[in-house]
Structures are given as structure tokens and as C-alpha cells.
Amino acid sequence: MPAYSVIVRSLAIPLVLTSLMANAADLERISPDTVQFRRPAAIARLDEATGVVANRCGTLSLVDLVKWTVVAEYKLGGRLTDVAVADGLVLVTDAERSRLNVIRVFREGAELLSELPVPTHPLTVQVAPDEKSCTVASKWARTLAVVKLGDEPAIVDTIDLGFGAGEQLYLPDESRMLVADAFTGRLAVVNTSTHDVEHVHDFGAHNIRGLALSNDGQTLLISHQILNDAALPRRSDIIWGVMIDNMLRTAKIDDILKGKPGAIYSGQTINVGYAGQGAGDPDSLFIDQAGRAVIALAGVNEVSIGAPFSRAFQRIGVGTRPIDLLPLSEGRFVVVNELSDSLTLIDMTENSADDLASRNKSKRDAAQDGEEPATDASSAKPAATSPSYDEEYKKRYAETAGKKYDDSATASTYGSSYQGTDIFTSHLTLGPTPDLGPAERGEQLFFSARLSHASWFSCHSCHVDGHTNGGRSDTFGDDTEGAPKRVLSLLGVGDTGPWGWNGKKSTLPKQIHQSAASTMRGKGLSDKSATDLAAFLKTLRPPPPYQPAATLADKALVKDGRRLFESLSCTDCHAGTTLTSPDVYDVGLVDERGLRKFNPPTLRGVGYRENLFHDKRVSSLEEVFTEFDHQLDRKLTGTELKSLLRYLRSL
Ligand code: HEC
Ligand code: HEC
Structure with missing residues (x-):
């Protein structure tokens, strides 16, 4: 144990034991012998000597940072994604129940002061510098919720970002903050008083996972990846970062705040x-x-x-x-x-x-x-x-x-x-922890860059957290070179076989062997590892509906769209609950190597896709029908198109 000089304070706990709210509930304390996968997601500092860790399994671990031991663990439930501390209170996001939990931790225990419903799948929480409010970024709702803290925490505004929200950063003068895309390369500048999204920079990157400021406050640093759709998965392209680059980027904060085009490239x-x-x-x-x-x-x-x-x-x-x-x-x-x-x-x-x-x-x-x-x-x-x-x-x-x-x-x-x-x-x-089962071993493999040649990327680099980085890549997945394909989301992939755009992989392990060999160019996988990866992929659930019907009129519109979808025989190929089918079809789209027959993509969560078809050739759902007349034998009326799109966006 290295000796170190953090000021030793015993768990410096506010000794006011009266709760803020009458209905505050004590959290159950978990025995230190409890055997479970905790899967820590984030840590925050409660005081000088205490860290609080939010575990994905739904518990909070309290760690003495001086003695370097776990001092307590409390059960909260849900799937915890982030933790922050404001005014001595612990704020925790739960993606499963879409809640922001406010917890008070004191010497003898911990109590849940409030469970605030927030937009779907909160990923991060950031406390404003004055500690009177916080912001919650939601992945599937594509929003930033502004939450007033205090006796009764409440959402005061929900800012529509138009992209799945991930990392956040307050800027030194506190008038602006940055919110990064959870999947692709966008960075929004949000005014913290008007709540306007003032600019959105898009710099063709993905996996923005780290945002920080230089000590003089002038330079923004961003950790992220870039996928090059012109690269080939050859070892030579991989080791120079031509295919996927892992980078730290610097940019002038002033240019970013002013929305200067190319600001992100200024550094x-x-x-x-x-x-x-x-x-x-x-x-x-x-x-x-x-x-x-x-x-x-x-x-x-x-x-x-x-x-x-x-x-x-x-x-x-x-x-x-x-x-x-x-x-x-x-x-x-x-x-x-x-x-x-x-x-x-x-x-x-x-x-x-x-x-x-x-x-x-x-x-x-x-x-x-x-x-x-x-x-x-x-x-x-x-x-x-x-x-x-x-x-x-x-x-x-x-x-x-x-x-x-x-x-x-x-x-x-x-x-x-x-x-x-x-x-x-x-x-x-x-x-x-228990012994790793197949799905847990598969998860380790999925997130390991060691599967790729010289450790340049993992499955997650492209299939971000099981979803997609929105890019296009030539993976030799279809055994041809020069016909890059859109990276498919793997959420719900367990029941959408056969796999691959060309539908040639009849089992998931076959597709996984192919990905490991021709995309990763690593040492390849044993059959056991491929089966383990398949077990992990099967745990990935489809994303929640993009835009569930809200009002009665909306519900009626969705219903009209659904009827039209059936009467236009879309269900011949996009069938059942998976909204795909096992065959391949020529729908009039040819790739660069002359391939014409593709396996229909599932339409679950199709609203989240910004670019469609195997090569991203269209950039909106409308265009699939207005520009490509996809499987239509007649032009749709304006009303029909509206209801069809509404139905598709409800999936
Ligand atoms: C460089 C980006 C990239 C990486 C890394 C990557 N994939 Fe893919 N993946 C793709 C693309 C592109 C496709 C579609 C290719 C095609 O079908 O021609 C795909 C398709 C798939 C599919 C088929 C999905 C479906 O619905 O048919 C599975 C399963 C899959 N990948 C799993 C993996 C696994 C497991 C790994 C890690 C071993 C991995 N991928 C690594 C880009 C990538
Ligand atoms: C004969 C089979 C077939 C029929 C019928 C069909 N589709 Fe498709 N659909 C496909 C195939 C195959 C693709 C993928 C084509 C490609 O990307 O090259 C596709 C792609 C799509 C896409 C883009 C999805 C994405 O992720 O890129 C949408 C949206 C879609 N279809 C909706 C519909 C609707 C709505 C109908 C009815 C009007 C319909 N389809 C009828 C086979 C079909």
C-alpha cells in the first residue's frame, strides 16, 4: 500500500440524521460476502476520504480512499450508469427504470430521498458548479434534462438534442456546457441559462468518451475514435490507425462556443x-x-x-x-x-x-x-x-x-x-464474484481490443455498447473488397438471423468467427469463445421504441400506418415481431461489387437510424420512399406517407 497524504477524516458524514423528506426510505445494506457481479460504472468523491461507486448491478459501494477498503454496500436496484455528488448528497442514474436517485449517506446507513423519473435511459449526470442543479443526459430519449436539486428535486426543462446523449462538461464561465453524442461524433453547445442548443459540431468521429479542459481553460480535449470507411481490414491499415484511430484531440474552446465551422479541427x-x-x-x-x-x-x-x-x-x-x-x-x-x-x-x-x-x-x-x-x-x-x-x-x-x-x-x-x-x-x-458464465466471458471478449490485430479496436469500437457507431466499414463481411457496409446494431441481434447483409451466416457463432477473422484480423477465436460471444450478444435487448404514440390522435395515426404497412405487403419481408425474415431479396439496390440480394434489416428501432440501406445511401426515412420508392408499386399520397412514417418511427 503506498503511503499517501490525503487528509484523514473518518467518513465525514453530515450528522443531521433527520431526513429531508418524510418518506425517505432506508437502503438495505448488503453483506460484504454477497457473491455477485457488481460491474462498477462510475465513481464520485463523497468527501476527502470517501468514494462512492455506482455498480451496474444496482448497488452502491462506499470506499474508504485512505484505508483503501470497501466500507459498505447498499442496494438500490435497477441498472446504475453514473454517480455524482452535490451538496453532500449522492445522485445516481438508473437506466433500467429511467430514474435519478438522490441518496443521503451517513455513518450508520444510507437513505433514498427521492426517485425522480427522467427521460429514457439516463447515461450521465453532471452537477452544475453552484451545486443547485444537475443535468441528466439520456441515450434513447436523446435529451438533456435540467434538474433543480433541493428538498424536492424536479425537472425544470428537457432539452431536445436530436442525438443519443452521453458525456457532459460544464465550461469555466458556467454559461455554457458541452454534451457529446453517445454513439457518433456530435458535440452540442448548450446555453445553461436559456437552455438553447446554440451549436452542434459534427466531426465525423465516434465513441466520444472523454471531455476535459486544459488547466488554462482555453483548450478542450476529447478522447474518441474515427472509423475510416475507405480503409480495408488489412493488418497494415490497422496498425497505422487508418481503419480505426484512437485519439486525443484538442480544440480551441472559443471557436467551439462561437460555433465556428471546423472548430473541432482547429487543434x-x-x-x-x-x-x-x-x-x-x-x-x-x-x-x-x-x-x-x-x-x-x-x-x-x-x-x-x-x-x-x-x-x-x-x-x-x-x-x-x-x-x-x-x-x-x-x-x-x-x-x-x-x-x-x-x-x-x-x-x-x-x-x-x-x-x-x-x-x-x-x-x-x-x-x-x-x-x-x-x-x-x-x-x-x-x-x-x-x-x-x-x-x-x-x-x-x-x-x-x-x-x-x-x-x-x-x-x-x-x-x-x-x-x-x-x-x-x-x-x-x-x-x-461468481465464476464467469458464457455471457460474462462473451462480454469480456466483446470489449477487448486484444481480439484485433495489435489491440487497435474491439467489437465495441464499431458496435458501440452493442449498438452502432453509425459508420460504414469494409469488413470483408460479404467476402468482397471495396463494398463497405453500414455497421449494424447488435441490439436484439439474437433473433434476427440469418446474419450479415448478404444473409450468409446461418448461426451467430459463424458470423462471430467471420468478424473475428476478417474484421479484427487478430488471432481468431476458439469455438468456445465464439459461443461465449454469441451468449453475450443474445443478452442485448432491442432499443426501446423510438417515438411511442403519445396522444389518442397519434395512436390513430400509428394504427393507420400499421394498416398501410400490411396492405402494401411490407410484411412479406419485414415480418412478425422481429420485422425481418430469413431470406435475401433483390429490391433494386446494387453494391459496388454487383451484389443485389440482401437480408431485410429489422425495422425495430428504425427511427434511430440516420442513414439507411446497406451503404447509407439515404439520409432520412422519408427518402426510402420518396426517392427510392422502396417496394412501392404506386406513389403514396401525402397522408399515407405521413402515417407510414409515423408507424415506422413508433417501432
Ligand atoms: C470495423 C467495424 C466493426 C468491428 C470492429 C466489428 N464489426 Fe461487426 N459488423 C460490422 C459491419 C460493417 C457489419 C455488416 C457487415 C456485412 O454484413 O457485410 C457487421 C456485422 C456484424 C454482425 C451481423 C449483424 C446482423 O444483424 O446481421 C454481427 C453479429 C457482428 N458484426 C458482430 C461483431 C463482433 C462479435 C465483433 C467483434 C469480434 C465485431 N462485429 C466487430 C462492423 C464491425
Ligand atoms: C421483397 C422484400 C421487401 C419488401 C416487400 C419490403 N422490403 Fe424493406 N427492405 C428489404 C431489403 C432487402 C432491405 C435492405 C436493402 C438494402 O439496404 O440494400 C430493405 C430496407 C428497408 C428499409 C431501410 C432499413 C435500413 O435499416 O436501412 C426500410 C425503412 C424498409 N425496408 C421499409 C419497408 C416498407 C415500409 C416496406 C413496404 C412498403 C418494405 N420495406 C417492403 C426488403 C423488403
């Missing part, structure tokens, strides 16, 4: 990985006081640390799927490892931050001799540093990357040294 792009050592799935991000960027690399079970404008990142092995970071004090932070039910404490305080920064700088200067930091794909070259640096790097990588943790111990510590800096990592498991 630099820094490739987080190296040719032979990809950095699959960059996730959570923060900038420490020394100005170093700390990025969780979710797909390779590492954290990367480095000055954002250099290319010399240090990488430290952590637990499985690091997805959240909590800075404690300079040089110390906690990593949340979702799929190993654990936290990792990283301590780099042996050497002062200045010391490290200057050592990194002189190393860089010596190696690069005034060379400008690269700003394009060529920067995917290995860091241009001295041979001894590279050797050191490889050695260190080998030491930590494959390190297997002993999950049965509550905490295990190992130290290592890199470039003269002592880095201590200490592992804390949140509680005992």
Missing part, C-alpha cells in the same frame, strides 16, 4: 497508440495539475499518461475495462474497472510532477529536435524517441499489460519503475 490530433501497440477504445479522461492527460484505455486494460502535446505516453496496466477515473490529489487517482469488479489506485508521487514533466520534455526535445507534434495520421508512427526509450517502453508494457490480477485478494499491490518514476498500483476488489 491537434494525437494518436494514443503505437503501431504495434494499439490503444483500443480510449475512454474517460482528465487533465492533472501538471497538465498531463490521463486516459483510460478501456479495450486494453491500461491507463495512458502523458503531456497531451507530446507523443510519449506512459501506459500502466490496470483491471479489466477501465471506464472511469477519479483524481484524488496530484499524482494519485483511482481507476474504475468495470469488468473485473475492481478499482485501481495509481500513485506516481515519488517524483514531483514538475520533475516528471521536465524529464519528459527534455527527452522529447532530445529526440525530436524541434519537430512539430504531428497532426495527422502519420503521427501513428511509433514515438520518435530514442531507442532506449522504446526498449524501456516495451519492457514496461510486457511487465504490466499481461499482468494477471489475483481477484481473490481484496487488495494486491505491485510497484514498478518506468523512466525513473516509481508508479504504484493497488488493486481493490469490490466484493466476491
